[in-house]
Amino acid sequence: xxxxxxxxxxxxxxxxxxxxxxxxxTAEGLGLSGWVRNRSDGSVExxxxxxxxxxxxxxxxxxxGPPLARVVDVTVAPTAEPATAGFEQRxxx
Numbered sequence: 001x002x003x004x005x006x007x008x009x010x011x012x013x014x015x016x017x018x019x020x021x022x023x024x025x026t027a028e029g030l031g032l033s034g035w036v037r038n039r040s041d042g043s044v045e046x047x048x049x050x051x052x053x054x055x056x057x058x059x060x061x062x063x064x065g066p067p068l069a070r071v072v073d074v075t076v077a078p079t080a081e082p083a084t085a086g087f088e089q090r091x092x093x
Contacts, residue, residue, distance in 0.1 A: 005034070005049035007079040010062055012072035014044045020089050022066035027087045030054040034082050037090035045093075049081045 010019070015038050023036040023046055032050040039045050048058050065071045 002052045003050060003081070004052045004055050005047060005079050005081040006055055006059065007077045008046045008048065008059065008062060009039075009075040010044040010046070010065070010071060010073070011042070011075075013068075013070040014065060015042055017068035018066050019044050019069050022069075023062070024087050024089055026061055027058055030058055032058055033085050033087055035088045035090050038092040040092060047079055047082055 020036045020038065023044070027034060027036075027048055030050065032048050032054055034047040034049050036044060036046040046062070048055055059074065059076055063071055063074050
């Protein structure tokens, strides 16, 4: 099973709508590792890593987000796998 890691930047109405908490719960449910954080420009940034099928499923779910979110775009790029296991919320940058 191929493992991959992806860096995501999610834009739209994605802060103040529980996007980070939703991302953490969804990623953990898929068995993914990585992190998520708000950015000062109003976007949400995440790194997700794990089996390719689970990462692809997470990316598709990020295009919708939690019920109150209004996702405009999800930019996806390859990245290195995170150094730690599990999934965490990080402070805003």
